[in-house]
Amino acid sequence: MSLRYYLRGEMNMRIDFRKIGMGLGPLLFVIIYFVPALTGLEASPRAVLAVTAWVATWWITEALPIPATSLLPIFLLPLAGGTDQATATMAYGNPIVFMYMGGFTIALGIEKWNLHKRIAMTIIALLGTSSSRIIMGVGLATAFLSMWISNAATALMMLPIALALIKEIKDKEFLKEDSFQKFAKGLLLTVAYSASIGGLATIVGSVPNAALVAVASNMLGQEITFADWFTFGIIVTVILLVVLYIYITKIKFKVTDEGNISSGFAREQLKELGPMSTEEKFVLTIFSLTGLLWIFGGFLPFELSDTTISMLGATTLFVIPNTKGGRLLDWFDMKGLSWGLLLLFGGGLSLAAAFESSGLTVWFGDILSNLDRFNYLLILIILTATVLFMTEIMSNTAVSNMLMPISVGLAAGIGVEPYGIMAVVALASSCAFMLPISTPPNAAVFGADLLDIEDMMKAGFWMNMVGIVVIVFAVYVLQPIFLSY
Structure with missing residues (x-):
């Protein structure tokens, strides 16, 4: 799901996050792009970070339909100087x-x-x-x-x-x-x-x-x-x-x-x-x-x-x-055919290519290098829980596209092989069991009017806990065996 759904509070206040996201995305772009001291980045990686903030905000809030937002990197990246036109567009034709x-x-x-x-x-x-x-x-x-x-x-x-x-x-x-x-x-x-x-x-x-x-x-x-x-x-x-x-x-x-x-x-x-x-x-x-x-x-x-x-x-x-x-x-x-999903892949890959070509991945790695003081297992547990509960209120496509390139930098920062961190993001962002609005399957069965919200939340909470344990076990024990290069 996404935050475009209305959140209801005790006073029945309604906040339309689509409208907030529509303005917040460009605002974040302007702040990051025109205030170099904020990040200390050179022009090219700063532009990529600014574009990523804009696109990620619109993905998360669905200010525009997700496939439409996925077209932004095609023109924003070259216009802002993040990467060249070929790099920005070739990702949409990735195998x-x-x-x-x-x-x-x-x-x-x-x-x-x-x-x-x-x-x-x-x-x-x-x-x-x-x-x-x-x-x-x-x-x-x-x-x-x-x-x-x-x-x-x-x-x-x-x-x-x-x-x-x-x-x-x-x-x-x-x-x-x-x-x-x-x-x-x-x-x-x-x-x-x-x-x-x-x-x-x-x-x-x-x-x-x-x-x-x-x-x-x-x-x-x-x-x-x-x-x-x-x-x-x-x-x-x-x-x-x-x-x-x-x-x-x-x-x-x-x-x-x-x-x-x-x-x-x-x-x-x-x-x-x-x-x-x-x-x-x-x-x-x-x-x-x-x-x-x-x-x-x-x-x-x-x-x-x-x-x-x-x-x-x-x-x-x-x-x-x-x-x-x-x-x-x-x-x-x-x-x-899910043509929009193909565009979503292209948009995520375009940003990932710009991360690499501009050197932004190295910057993330430097920032996250301080995490190497923590035990790798502890990092996996925290990261899995964070991603899993993020995807309860956000689209898993938005979560994975936003965090996958960053996970490469995180792995470099803590000095481990990247595939484990990437696998955590992939697996955890698909395991949202608690809320009807978390995934289309949850919404579909809840719409049958045979389930109470309490049923799904209680069952989903424990399945989330199980998911954290299984994902951490899989990445910590099995990934080095089956998915290591």
Whole structure:
């Protein structure tokens, strides 16, 4: 979410942070740019810092739509003297942008031919024989889809399925009222939280993950492949999903009169879908091959980048005909692509490139070098908690784009490898569980009117605590093993 939402105080005062941000962004630019003594920076890095302050403020407050704000670096950076035009604009054509574009396109194909519903219903039909196992099935289906599709789209797709399951169980009176309420709340929160957790596993499942990969390429000259991140991220996802399942079904929303609940609903849905269509089979094949190449492409005797794989899979959808006289995807279908998100990537990468070319990263490193007196583990804990609770009230795209370049400077300042600090920013900025306005999945399930704000805040607080522990463990113990160069 963003601070564009109104905050309500005891006196019901309303503050529109969009209006405040509209003026604050340019004001910060003017102060930083025209008062050199404030930072002690030379003209070029000072200009980059000033532009970053302006853009970050508009991202955070959504004074303009985030994609529109993401266009500012194209003209502000060269006009202010932060970097040249080529550096500012080339970032928008970064290979990571096209890799994400390919992933989005394949997701459109999956949704167009209802393959996502078949996958979800198959998992639920296989696992759903009790309330806890139905929750497990829904959680696994949601997390799996979220690895490839945005968490918002995944949640919106899974929500009707969850609500239909809730209605079925209520109508058939499988559970007593108290147990039914626990089941309904637990299932909805599982959809919301699994949609966020699943995206942690892949670089196409989460905007902050993609931002990390792009900044590593631009600022560190290091290519982090799909397989590199997956071997690290999947462990974080699995641990969080296991904890989520135990917490929801055994602690927070434990059903005491658990009986045998038919998984017939999912089977009925599969029956309505009928046999897999030719289109579904083609899309599933392309989707599967793309995923396998992303994971195992490094073992091939020739070089095949993640972007090449992504665009190959996406383009193939436009080549193969369907049985209705068109193609698996027509260009008209591309209206559903998240073009604004691609611009957001470009804006963040443009600022990151300017950080590096102007030397601003070194300045941040010098400032943060005093932190080397603290234990690295303590720094990770503080940073994880800070980022995680920031993203409760700010867009994770804004948080990650703002902090990812700075994290490189922080790592240099305290004398550690940057990938751990960057991973903290990526993972923590995707784990917001407490508020309905924190993430689109949270907002989606809260809108079903079956959850109280207290339910989400209490459950979300403890999931946040778990998230801090798991992320710190992953970065401190696993990152040096799986994500070190």
